[in-house]
Amino acid sequence: MPFAVVLILLVVGSILFHILSPWTFTELASNWAMVDFTVDITLWVTGVVFVAVNLFMAYCVIKFRHKKGARSTYEPENKKLETWLTGLTAVGVAAMLTPGLVVWDQFVSVPEEAHVVEAVGQQWHWTFRYPGKDGKLGEVDNERISSQNPFGIDPEDPNGQDDIVVYSPEAHIPLDRPVKFLLRSKDVLHDFAVAQFRVKMDLVPGMDTFLWLTPTKAGRFEILCEELCGIGHHTMRGAVIVDEQQDFDNWLARQSTFSEHMATPEGNAAIGAAQYGICAACHGQQGEGIVAMNAPKIAGMPDWYLKRQIKNYKRGLRGVHADDKFGQQMVGMVATLVDDTAIDNVTAHIATFPDKPPETTIDGDLAHGKKLYAVCAYCHGGDGMGNEALNAPRIAGMSDWYIARQLSNFKEGVRGAHPGDYYGFQMGLMGQSLHDEQAVNNIVAYINTL
Amino acid sequence: MSYVAIADRDHEQEHHDPQTFITKYIWSQDHKVIAVQYGITAIFVGLIALCLSAMMRLQLGFPDEFTFINPENYYQFITMHGMIMVIYLLTALFLGGFGNYLIPLMCGSRDMVFPYLNMLSYWVYLLSVIILIISFFVPGGSTGAGWTLYPPQAIMQGTPGIDLGIILMLVSLAVFIVAFTMGGLNYVTTVLQARCKGMTLMRMPLSVWGIFTATVLGLLAFPALLVSAIMMLLDKTLLTSFFMPAISSMGADPGYTGGSPILFQHLFWFFGHPEVYIVALPAFGIVSDLLSTHARKNIFGYRMMVWAIIAIGGLSFVVWAHHMYVSGMNPYFGFFFATTTLIIAVPTAIKVYNWRFGKAIFTCVSRCCFPSALFSRLFMAG
Numbered sequence A: 001m002p003f004a005v006v007l008i009l010l011v012v013g014s015i016l017f018h019i020l021s022p023w024t025f026t027e028l029a030s031n032w033a034m035v036d037f038t039v040d041i042t043l044w045v046t047g048v049v050f051v052a053v054n055l056f057m058a059y060c061v062i063k064f065r066h067k068k069g070a071r072s073t074y075e076p077e078n079k080k081l082e083t084w085l086t087g088l089t090a091v092g093v094a095a096m097l098t099p100g101l102v103v104w105d106q107f108v109s110v111p112e113e114a115h116v117v118e119a120v121g122q123q124w125h126w127t128f129r130y131p132g133k134d135g136k137l138g139e140v141d142n143e144r145i146s147s148q149n150p151f152g153i154d155p156e157d158p159n160g161q162d163d164i165v166v167y168s169p170e171a172h173i174p175l176d177r178p179v180k181f182l183l184r185s186k187d188v189l190h191d192f193a194v195a196q197f198r199v200k201m202d203l204v205p206g207m208d209t210f211l212w213l214t215p216t217k218a219g220r221f222e223i224l225c226e227e228l229c230g231i232g233h234h235t236m237r238g239a240v241i242v243d244e245q246q247d248f249d250n251w252l253a254r255q256s257t258f259s260e261h262m263a264t265p266e267g268n269a270a271i272g273a274a275q276y277g278i279c280a281a282c283h284g285q286q287g288e289g290i291v292a293m294n295a296p297k298i299a300g301m302p303d304w305y306l307k308r309q310i311k312n313y314k315r316g317l318r319g320v321h322a323d324d325k326f327g328q329q330m331v332g333m334v335a336t337l338v339d340d341t342a343i344d345n346v347t348a349h350i351a352t353f354p355d356k357p358p359e360t361t362i363d364g365d366l367a368h369g370k371k372l373y374a375v376c377a378y379c380h381g382g383d384g385m386g387n388e389a390l391n392a393p394r395i396a397g398m399s400d401w402y403i404a405r406q407l408s409n410f411k412e413g414v415r416g417a418h419p420g421d422y423y424g425f426q427m428g429l430m431g432q433s434l435h436d437e438q439a440v441n442n443i444v445a446y447i448n449t450l
Numbered sequence B: 001m002s003y004v005a006i007a008d009r010d011h012e013q014e015h016h017d018p019q020t021f022i023t024k025y026i027w028s029q030d031h032k033v034i035a036v037q038y039g040i041t042a043i044f045v046g047l048i049a050l051c052l053s054a055m056m057r058l059q060l061g062f063p064d065e066f067t068f069i070n071p072e073n074y075y076q077f078i079t080m081h082g083m084i085m086v087i088y089l090l091t092a093l094f095l096g097g098f099g100n101y102l103i104p105l106m107c108g109s110r111d112m113v114f115p116y117l118n119m120l121s122y123w124v125y126l127l128s129v130i131i132l133i134i135s136f137f138v139p140g141g142s143t144g145a146g147w148t149l150y151p152p153q154a155i156m157q158g159t160p161g162i163d164l165g166i167i168l169m170l171v172s173l174a175v176f177i178v179a180f181t182m183g184g185l186n187y188v189t190t191v192l193q194a195r196c197k198g199m200t201l202m203r204m205p206l207s208v209w210g211i212f213t214a215t216v217l218g219l220l221a222f223p224a225l226l227v228s229a230i231m232m233l234l235d236k237t238l239l240t241s242f243f244m245p246a247i248s249s250m251g252a253d254p255g256y257t258g259g260s261p262i263l264f265q266h267l268f269w270f271f272g273h274p275e276v277y278i279v280a281l282p283a284f285g286i287v288s289d290l291l292s293t294h295a296r297k298n299i300f301g302y303r304m305m306v307w308a309i310i311a312i313g314g315l316s317f318v319v320w321a322h323h324m325y326v327s328g329m330n331p332y333f334g335f336f337f338a339t340t341t342l343i344i345a346v347p348t349a350i351k352v353y354n355w356r357f358g359k360a361i362f363t364c365v366s367r368c369c370f371p372s373a374l375f376s377r378l379f380m381a382g
């Protein structure tokens, strides 16, 4: 008897939970309503069977409970019943299968008018490429990838010259127009998944894969990598931003093409020297950093990272948090660098500074620090010299008090919390493995020894 | 001359009665002892896997207290937990443990037909477990590639344990498969050749049917895993490119060219999907027998159950790519594998119905049928 009651309660509970459940589908933002429909059908078919079978079992438990003298009957088989059940099951299965096949058919047939966006995955970032005016993407090859040519585009291929390269984890697409995402990976398997779009697909190195959709809502939708791709897997985030056509066109016009990217002149260190005058007050004549001014050493820091930080300050991605009083100082200062050329020049000048090891100010438990550093080494390298391909800067041989401050900033969301600061956000997630101030001191002490 | 079942050819049977403690309990050729050895070892590694999962939970629940579990460890734990549970615990327990114990007893044979091979099978299994455990302690730790070990990440920078960790994992798998093959040949041969008089195939207990079919699946499926383990070992150590295309790993070119990661996935799941049933079919069989025993009823639709087991076994070889719909394989495969996958649901459902009906008409509710009733409920809900 109690068993029967439990069974019945379970059925009632399941149904009530389904009706009252706070869990709902993520809001839909694409044409793939059909995917939700197939999920619903499956739920209905299996739900009905679940209820029926359990109630039947409860009924039997009550009806055929132990009675003195009752004897069981021998009924080894029942052809009719078995045939009926098999038939009914087949119908249920067909009901689940058919809509699935229909929607899959739509998924594999990309509409001809779809425009193409290439999403390129790498450990642990997204970048994008658009075909440009000629509507064709240039040839690419992973073996051609370098820091100059991060997409590995063939420089000889005329189709590739006008390709628009977006070296940032944010892709824009226009509203209500079908888009085909071509997916490509530089290194390992990744997966392009946007929950609101309902479709996803793996990125496989060595081949192109695709998915398509028509966005039906404007907004920012997060891209998650849904294929375990290494230690930074959970930090591999990007976004698809769905714009009105006009906004999209404007955005696209602001991006640079492959040939523009290759032709960008080197910064002029001589002009940069004049601009550096103001920086010297805080960062020192030779970029060696001044503790009293709270300004870190920037000499010896690779230029790609310096440029990105200066642009982050300019765009309001860094130094905007209310508690980031040192970052806020920098925001005023970068205003003196009016455009990209000015930034290129000043970083070219910083590159001429000698790279002198700064004084160390932090001590700690080196053995513990070493253990903690194992995770950092994946991105910043075993020697702490950073890796451009991973967007991870140099952290060894830099101002240690500054490193310690950044680590607590990352942890507390003072740095890297802005939704547009993908690289800072990634570092913020990795920084969570440092649990307290002691851990930070230990790891910085270890970094000092590198 | 009419055929006499091997089990009944008394005079031909070699009696290998155990002599000393060592031959009786350690280097034993007795199927029951081997079964217990298998069972204990499997449960022991299972306990390790249990600890790993407990640690993962603790990390998730109290991230600031369990500071010794860093992201590397987390991935290593989840990988080893999965691998141990699926292969070293479940496969070994159901086939090596229950299979060894039950097949001769339920078929009425003296012992397994190849007792010596049976003994070897256990010791080779133990070796694979030891290799697996060593991999926790090598520099860099065990692999953290996820239990599917997908290349390129399993052997490329960015994943924990890409040095000795992954190498030992692959070696251990290969050794395990050798052990399984020795045991498996034994189970299949015993069931086919050494049943006692009157034990026709259509009278065998469903437990034996489940174990038998699972073993046949294993013998056909594990070779796919064996070759993929060996090919990946070569990719890792000799820089061959079976599974490795040209890539740019962390800004450097590791020198691979032309391989296909999808090929690994096909091989892996050609093993991986039947593996689901290698583990499930013996359990199905045992549940059927438990239910009918405790309900004091014969199994309802026995013949249907046998055919359902066989159908599931056969179909389980043509559904593997349902693990790969969005893996980037040719999307047209999707139609085929979706269809076969739902077809396999039919015989599986039949089994559930028959458990229900077996019980439906029972006249005394025994307490003991609780766990198995619970099982059939859980399985259905799942």
Ligand SMILES: [Cu+2]
Pocket (backbone or CB within 6 Å): A121, A122, A124, A189, A190, A191, A225, A226, A227, A228, A229, A233, A236
């Ligand atoms: Cu990824």
Ligand SMILES: [Cu+2]
Pocket (backbone or CB within 6 Å): B272, B273, B276, B319, B320, B322, B323
């Ligand atoms: Cu499967």
